[in-house]
Amino acid sequence: MLVVLLTLVGVYFMTISRxxxxxxxxxxxxxxxxxxxxxxxxxTSNPLPDFDKNKLADAALSSAKKLGASYADIRISKYRIxxxxxxxxxIQAVAKGQNYGFGxxxxxxxxxxxxxxxxxxxxxxxxxxxxxVDIAKANSAFQTKPxxxxxxxxxxxxxxxxxxxxxxxxxxxxxxxxxxxxxEAALGVKGVSFVNSSMxxxxxxxxxxxxxxxxxxxxxxxxxxxxxVTAIDRAKGDFQTRNSLAQGKGAxxxxxxxxxxxxxxxxxxxxxxxxxxxKPIVPGEYDLVLHPSHxxxxxxxxxGHSTELDRALLWEANYAGxxxxxxxxxxxxxxxxxxxxxxxxxTQENGLAxxxxxxxxxxxxxxxxxxxxxxxxxxTTRSLAPxxxxxxxxxxxxxxxxxxxxxPRMPNVSLAPxxxxxxxxxxxxxxxxxxxxxxxxxxxxxxxxxxFQFGGQTFWEIKNGKITGMxxxxxxxxxxxxxxxxxxxxxxxxxYELPGTFSDGKGQPGQSxxxxxxxxxxxxxxxxxxxTAAD
Amino acid sequence: MLLxxxxxxxxxxxxxxxVKADDAQVSLRNVKQSHLRFAANAFLTxxxxxxRSANITVWTKGKRGSSSTTDFDxxxxxxxxxxxxxxxxxxxxxxxxxPTLGQQKYRDSNGYAEATANISLDARAKKIGGIxxxxxxxxxxxxxxxxxxxxxxxQATKNGNFNFEKDTDASLSMxxxxxxxxxxxxxxxxxxxxxxxxxxxxxxxxIRKAIEGQNAKSIEPGIYNVILEPQAVADLxxxxxxxxxxxxxxxxxxAFSSLGGKTKLGEKIFDERINIYSDPWNAEIPASPSxxxxxxxxxxxxxxxxxxxxxxxxxxxxxxxxxxxxxxxVNTIIESxxxxxxxxxxxQNSNEKTLLISRFWYIRTTDPRTASxxxxxxxxxxxxxxxxxxxxxKNLRFNQSIIQMLASGNVEMIGKPERLSGGTLLxxxxxxxxxxxxxxxxx
Numbered sequence: 009m010l011v012v013l014l015t016l017v018g019v020y021f022m023t024i025s026r027x028x029x030x031x032x033x034x035x036x037x038x039x040x041x042x043x044x045x046x047x048x049x050x051x052t053s054n055p056l057p058d059f060d061k062n063k064l065a066d067a068a069l070s071s072a073k074k075l076g077a078s079y080a081d082i083r084i085s086k087y088r089i090x091x092x093x094x095x096x097x098x099i100q101a102v103a104k105g106q107n108y109g110f111g112x113x114x115x116x117x118x119x120x121x122x123x124x125x126x127x128x129x130x131x132x133x134x135x136x137x138x139x140x141v142d143i144a145k146a147n148s149a150f151q152t153k154p155x156x157x158x159x160x161x162x163x164x165x166x167x168x169x170x171x172x173x174x175x176x177x178x179x180x181x182x183x184x185x186x187x188x189x190x191x192e193a194a195l196g197v198k199g200v201s202f203v204n205s206s207m208x209x210x211x212x213x214x215x216x217x218x219x220x221x222x223x224x225x226x227x228x229x230x231x232x233x234x235x236x237v238t239a240i241d242r243a244k245g246d247f248q249t250r251n252s253l254a255q256g257k258g259a260x261x262x263x264x265x266x267x268x269x270x271x272x273x274x275x276x277x278x279x280x281x282x283x284x285x286x287k288p289i290v291p292g293e294y295d296l297v298l299h300p301s302h303x304x305x306x307x308x309x310x311x312g313h314s315t316e317l318d319r320a321l322l323w324e325a326n327y328a329g330x331x332x333x334x335x336x337x338x339x340x341x342x343x344x345x346x347x348x349x350x351x352x353x354x355t356q357e358n359g360l361a362x363x364x365x366x367x368x369x370x371x372x373x374x375x376x377x378x379x380x381x382x383x384x385x386x387x388t389t390r391s392l393a394p395x396x397x398x399x400x401x402x403x404x405x406x407x408x409x410x411x412x413x414x415x416p417r418m419p420n421v422s423l424a425p426x427x428x429x430x431x432x433x434x435x436x437x438x439x440x441x442x443x444x445x446x447x448x449x450x451x452x453x454x455x456x457x458x459x460f461q462f463g464g465q466t467f468w469e470i471k472n473g474k475i476t477g478m479x480x481x482x483x484x485x486x487x488x489x490x491x492x493x494x495x496x497x498x499x500x501x502x503x504y505e506l507p508g509t510f511s512d513g514k515g516q517p518g519q520s521x522x523x524x525x526x527x528x529x530x531x532x533x534x535x536x537x538x539x540t541a542a543d
Numbered sequence: 544m545l546l547x548x549x550x551x552x553x554x555x556x557x558x559x560x561x562v563k564a565d566d567a568q569v570s571l572r573n574v575k576q577s578h579l580r581f582a583a584n585a586f587l588t589x590x591x592x593x594x595r596s597a598n599i600t601v602w603t604k605g606k607r608g609s610s611s612t613t614d615f616d617x618x619x620x621x622x623x624x625x626x627x628x629x630x631x632x633x634x635x636x637x638x639x640x641x642p643t644l645g646q647q648k649y650r651d652s653n654g655y656a657e658a659t660a661n662i663s664l665d666a667r668a669k670k671i672g673g674i675x676x677x678x679x680x681x682x683x684x685x686x687x688x689x690x691x692x693x694x695x696x697x698q699a700t701k702n703g704n705f706n707f708e709k710d711t712d713a714s715l716s717m718x719x720x721x722x723x724x725x726x727x728x729x730x731x732x733x734x735x736x737x738x739x740x741x742x743x744x745x746x747x748x749x750i751r752k753a754i755e756g757q758n759a760k761s762i763e764p765g766i767y768n769v770i771l772e773p774q775a776v777a778d779l780x781x782x783x784x785x786x787x788x789x790x791x792x793x794x795x796x797x798a799f800s801s802l803g804g805k806t807k808l809g810e811k812i813f814d815e816r817i818n819i820y821s822d823p824w825n826a827e828i829p830a831s832p833s834x835x836x837x838x839x840x841x842x843x844x845x846x847x848x849x850x851x852x853x854x855x856x857x858x859x860x861x862x863x864x865x866x867x868x869x870x871x872x873v874n875t876i877i878e879s880x881x882x883x884x885x886x887x888x889x890x891q892n893s894n895e896k897t898l899l900i901s902r903f904w905y906i907r908t909t910d911p912r913t914a915s916x917x918x919x920x921x922x923x924x925x926x927x928x929x930x931x932x933x934x935x936x937k938n939l940r941f942n943q944s945i946i947q948m949l950a951s952g953n954v955e956m957i958g959k960p961e962r963l964s965g966g967t968l969l970x971x972x973x974x975x976x977x978x979x980x981x982x983x984x985x986x
Contacts, residue, residue, distance in 0.1 A: 099635050103609050104626065111592075122590030126613045143589050146664040150672025152679070153585035181633055202794070240795045245802045247795060247912065323582040325686035325727070326718040329904075332985070411592040452905040452940075454919045454985035459940055461917050463909060483909060483917075485940070485981050516580050516688035538980065540909035540917075540942070 065217035067130050068112050068137045073219060075141040077114040079157060081218040081368060082137075084110040084128065085410040088176060088213075093206035094187040096195065102180055109410040112137045116144035118154020124411035157390040158400055160370050162221040167364025169228040170357050171260030175209040176229075178261045183207060186233070186264055193270045194237045197277030199284075201247075205235035205273075207264075208510070210522075214367075222369035230360055230522055231263055232256035232510045235273060239280040248283035248480070250276045251465055253301040253447045255507035256522060258358045279466050279478070286478035289467065289539050295442035296484060296532045297435050300505035302445045302464045303423070304525035308509060310488040311343075311350050311421055312525065314457035315377045316404075317386040318416040321395060328514045329455025332488065333383060335396050343383040344492030349424040350378040352387060354403060359420035360508040360522035363403075367414040370403035377421060381493075389416050408519040415515050422506070422526030429500030432529040438497070442470035443482060443537065448509075450483065450540075461485045463540060481541040494535060499528035545660065545695040546573045546595070548707040554597065554615055555699035561624040564601035564631060567701040568643045568837075571597050575693045577662055582686035584675050601627045607637035639859035643700035644837050651708070654829030656736035659711035660693035674746045678719065683753050685746075687717035691737055698837055706833050713737035714964055715745050718922060719753040720986070726759065726935070727986050728752025729902050729922035731774065733964045735829065752901060752923040759935040762926065764979040768897040768955075770889045770927070771972045776877070777963040778903035779916070779945070784821065784872040786914065787845045789854035793864065798914040798946055799851060807851050812946070814954035815849040816879045821872030827962045830873035841870040848880050849951065874966040879957035889956050889973045890927055897927040898936065898977075914945035919983050938986070939979040948974060 065082050072080035086108040093100040110133065111124035121144025123136040191203040212228040232255065240247040252272060257263050298306070318324055319331040333341065343350075354363050354372030363372045368390050377385045388398060389405040407414035436444065447465025454460070467479040486494075508524030546554075551571055558569045573595040580587045597620065598611040608630030612623040671689060678685040695709040716731030730748035734740045771779070791797040792806040799807045822842040823830045834840040836858050844852040853869060861868040890899070901923035909915045920938045927933060947953065958971030 098638055101609070102607075102630050102634055104630065105611050106613075108613060111590075119586050120588045122588060124590070124592045126593065126595060139591055143591060143664055146668040147579065147586045147589055147671075150668055150675065151586050152675055153583070179633075180630065184635070202796075238796060242795050242802070242804055245795070245800065245912070321583060322684055322686060322720065323587060325582060325684075325720060326580075326688055326716060326729075329985075330720075330724075411594060413588045413590050415588065450907045450909050450917070452907045452917050452919070454938065454940075454983045455904055455921055456985035458985050459919065459938075459981060459983035461940065481910070487984075517576070517578055517690065538942070540915065541913075 061215050062223065064110070064128070064130060064133050065223065067133045069217060069219050071134050071137045072112070072114045072141060075138065077116050077141060079115040079219050080113065081216060082110060082112045083367060083407065083410055084215045086213040087409065088211040089208065090176065091206060091208040092180065092183045092187060093204070094191055095204045096191060096202065097188065099184055107409065111407070111410045111412070112140045113414065114140045114144055115155060115157070116141055117148040117151065118156065119144045119148035119151045120155065121145070121147070122413045155391050156394050158393045158398070160220060160222070160368065160390055160401060163365060163369055163371065164223045165364070167224070167226045169258050169362060171229045171262070173261040174229060175231055175261045176211055190235055190269055190273045193273035194235070194277040197274060197281060199239050199281035200237055200277040201240040202238040203235060207231065207233040216365070216367060216369060218369050220369065224365050224369060226364050228363070229260050230256060230258045231260070233264060233269060235276065237273070237276045237280040239284055241284050246284060248280055250280035250283065251447060252276065253465060255301065255304070255448070256360055256510040257508060258360050258362055258524065282478050283480050286480040287469070288541060289479045289482045289537060291538045291542070293534045294537045295439045296535050297432070297439060297442060297444040297470065298530050298532065299444065299446045300503070300527045300529065301447050301507055303527045303530055304507040305448050305451055305509065306462055307421060307423055307525040307527060308512070308523065309451060309453045310457055310460060310491065311377065312418045312523065314488060315385070315387055315421070316416060316418060317388050317392045317396065321392070324514065327516050329457070332456045332458045337383060338386070339382065339384055341383040342381055342493065343378045343489060344381045345495050346381045347498055348378055348381045348492050348495055349376070350421060351375065351424060352377050352385070352402065352419040352421050354419045356420050356422070356506065356524070356526065358506060359524040360510070361418060361420045361524060366403040366405045367407050368405045370401045370405070373403055375402060387416065387419060392416060406521055408521055412517070412519050417514070417521045418512065418523045420524045420526070423528070423530065425504045425528035426498040426500045429502050430498065432499055432503055435497050435499060435529055435531045436470055436475065437473040439470045439531070440472055443479060444468040444470055444475060445482065458487050459485070460488070481539045482537060483540045484535045484537045486535055491532065491535065494532045495530060496533050497531040499530060503529040545575060545693055545709060546571065551695065551697035551707050552705060554620070555697055555705065557617065558597060558599060558620050558624060559699060559701055561621045562601060562701060564603040564628050566602045566643050568600050569597065569699045571697040573695045575660065577691050579667060579671055579689045581671055581675065584678050584685055586671070597623060599623055599627045601631050602637065602640050603628060603631045605636045605640050606631045606634045607640060608634055641858050641862060643702045644704045645702045646704050647706070647837060647839050649706050649832040649839050650824070652823045652829035652832050654710040654735045655693070656711050656738070659691050659713045659735065659737040662691045662737060670742055677746060678750065681750055681754070682722050683750055684720045684722060685717060685749070687715060689715045698833065700837065704837055706837060708831060708833065710829070711735050713740045715740060715742050717745055717749040719749040721753050721757055725986055726753050726756035727922045728756055731964065733962060756923050756935040759937045761982060762936045764939055764981050766976050766978050768893065768895050769974050769977040770893070770897060770899045771974065772899070772901050773958070773961045773963060773969050773971050774902050775900045776969045776972055777965065777967050778906060780877065780969065781875065781963065781965045781967045783819065784845060784875045787853065787855045789856045789864070789866070790860045792854050796911070798912060799854065806854060808854055810851055811849045811951065812851045813846055813849040813949040814951045816881050816957055817846055817849050817949055817954065818844060818878045818880060819846040820844040820876050821874050822876060823873050825874065825876060825968060828874050828966055828968050830966055834871045834873055835868065838868055838870050840873045843869065843871045845872065874968070876960060876968040877970055878960055879970065883959035883970065884956040884973070886958065886971060889958070889971065890932070891930040892956065892973070893927045893930055899925040899927055899932065909942065913947070915942065916945060917942045919985070938983040940981045940983055941978055942980045943978045948977065
């Protein structure tokens with residue numbers, strides 16, 4: 009509970025109002041696991057309802073222009089979610105939901121205004137557009153730095169994310185069966201006390217029209233099965249958990265069969281029990297060999313967030329924070345060792361942040377953030393690009409709902425594997441005194457993305473080139489540039505995976521987004537490791 | 544316009560009239576929100592949104608199904624009920640099912656202000672415009688978030704319960720950085736009545752902290768005496784009520800578990816002056832008069848005079864363990880049994896080296912058995928020597944057990960509680976030992 013609780017407090021601390029108290033403290037029962045979307049009863053149809061979206065778009069965009077807006081866009085979106093959760097041999101909750109509406113964004117005298125409504129009709133579209141202009145107008149009287157946009161190509165078309173079987177076409181009983189089997193696999197291990205498992209599936213159907221003439225429609229699917237196994241030693245008053253290593257993916261139902269979930273559940277049971285008697289880590293300096301199921305989150309926090317230009321320009325100063333990177337460090341700062349190459353990619357197959365276009369019509373693209381260890385590129389939007397003299401946007405604008413203001417969000421940010429195929433065993437063989445870490449554990453990083461501490465799910469002692477046994481209570485502390493400069497070897501393509509996180513919190517009001525981070529098994533020299541139980 | 548009680552009753556009655564299942568619980572929610580975000584001394588984004596939803600949970604032969612809708616016309620409400628009944632039909636029996644409540648009595652907590660529900664766009668723009676002007680004049684860079692929202696909610700059951708409530712919340716938080724990027728200050732407050740939200744104090748405090756935090760020195764990590772301002776206490780303990788779950792404690796996986804399947808209920812766990820409680824009718828942070836599953840909320844202590852007084856029993860777990868379901872918590876109040884200490888007194892009583900902490904950031908659990916957490920200081924830390932502020936210091940990472948932090952002997956002084964966001968009313972705390980483990984250059 010504390011893990012979940014403090015996670016939420018960390019993400020939402022300034023946006024919690026009284027109505028959210030029960031949700032945030034985790035006291036609310038039942039279907040509390042679903043995002044705070046608004047649902048609609050029409051749970052079966054796939055395409056947006058049968059009316060003329062273009063007519064509504066015309067109404068919004070022409071009235072925005074008439075009211076004096078220099079730019080406007082309208083998003084009409086439908087979001088569907090399905091989630092099932094189970095504990096031990098019981099189903100805890102089955103929930104289906106849908107959330108549908110539109111949001112209008114206008115730029116008036118260099119000032120944004122936004123309004124949204126769940127009533128999708130022409131009269132309401134006109135009222136909401138007026139409201140958005142009224143807000144922008146009121147604020148524009150005191151605006152100090154007018155916002156400008158770089159041009160974007162006029163585009164039109166349809167785009168679908170990559171999936172084989174639409175999870176929304178899979179009957180609920182198949183989902184229930186999957187979770188109960190998963191739990192059974194873990195409960196079959198002697199010493200396992202509790203198993204919680206769940207799966208969530210999300211479908212976004214988004215229509216966007218802008219005053220630049222762009223009109224695009226997208227259909228996205230993503231999913232995240234996950235579980236947590238607990239072993240308890242009541243005599244000693246000790247308990248240990250082992251969460252799933254597999255993460256969310258931009259994929260369909262095939263993810264439940266293409267990955268060995270049952271095998272991992274059994275292994276998780278064995279490892280949860282193993283953690284009870286594992287050797288406590290002796291604090292000190294160790295070489296680390298990090299598995300993608302762990303390293304993706306370190307990349308997310310230290311590279312993904314530090315290269316967001318809105319953070320560097322202080323737009324997030326009041327919440328998520330700023331960045332130790334600033335525009336004057338572009339092409340100068342040695343971010344990591346020479347073998348370190350990070351790329352941003354909104355075209356990567358199965359990436360959670362892979363899109364056809366962003367929420368202002370800029371096509372998905374791939375570009376370098378860190379090249380041969382040097383920091384070279386930023387994540388931008390149409391209003392951020394001009395602030396560093398760039399002529400086009402990298403396409404990073406995104407809203408998590410029709411009623412959220414779109415703002416800069418992270419693309420998939422990945423670490424390129426070694427050119428020649430290097431195995432995990434080869435990386436381990438050259439370590440005298442080290443630790444191999446799997447899985448996403450407790451993590452914390454400062455508001456400029458510099459000092460961090462990361463735990464994991466399982467920790468394995470490496471002695472003289474061989475894994476010798478299990479460790480517990482491990483976390484490492486480092487600083488972003490020290491850490492990436494200590495990277496001395498990368499695994500090859502065969503060790504590369506693309507894990508991702510389903511809920512990255514940022515912005516005010518708080519929004520959540522999903523993003524993936526590809527990486528190979530990777531080695532770091534002499535990193536400071538502490539014992540989290542001893543502190 | 545927010546839903547009125549009459550409109551809500553009409554809708555819940557209609558939904559219940561469509562129910563064929565044995566039992567049902569219905570809830571409605573309608574939220575109006577208006578926000579303004581500013582950064583780098585300019586207006587960033589600003590918007591108004593409306594949300595509404597109806598939600599139903601039904602039980603047929605003990606099997607549960609849930610569904611929801613955003614459309615309140617008859618056909619959509621009916622479709623929602625049918626969807627929930629369909630899900631129930633294919634679901635296994637819900638072992639946690641208990642019949643829904645009959646009519647309960649609720650006492651209004653008066654947390655609604657019309658001025659918050661209908662804010663003036665021009666007045667807000669002028670107020671924030673004034674803050675930007677002041678920031679530019681003071682040569683600092685401000686970012687902040689102003690939000691006003693109104694919520695109407697209703698719940699009803701097939702067994703005859705009905706409750707309607709509405710509330711509002713207005714807040715402003717601000718982060719101010721000096722032009723050289725070497726110092727940062729933060730301040731934020733909330734109130735249900737926007738006319739009582741002191742935006743000038745918030746701006747003044749955030750700017751003051753940024754200016755007074757300049758030329759910060761590095762100090763060695765280690766164990767320090769600390770004074771935590773109410774915001775820092777909120778960052779660390781704002782969600783503490785959620786930790787008191789009875790089931791987790793009895794299952795041996797909480798910081799309140801004892802050896803051999805027992806709990807620490809009735810034991811002294813914290814300093815004897817510490818009280819942690821929930822009170823829906825507190826005038827500063829009025830909260831919902833309805834607790835879990837519609838049970839009328841009551842004032843309840845989780846910790847009284849340092850003793851673990853109550854664990855939170857859900858209706859299901861209470862029945863299983865032969866206990867009463869807990870009528871809360873609906874907010875979190877931490878208060879001293881003794882006299883509250885003023886901030887000045889806390890500083891004057893700091894003889895050893897003491898750190899004054901404004902705020903914490905990115906707090907994560909490292910060991911749930913001892914409620915151990917890690918995180919960093921942010922937006923203002925000062926070293927106090929001989930009872931006075933000596934100089935600002937750079938940020939630090941900490942690794943600290945919450946249980947040890949509040950233990951008898953470690954709590955030196957407790958301040959007067961203040962309203963912070965998240966339904967909390969929390970005091971400043973002066974603590975004897977707090978464990979910092981590394982330096983952080985972040986500003």
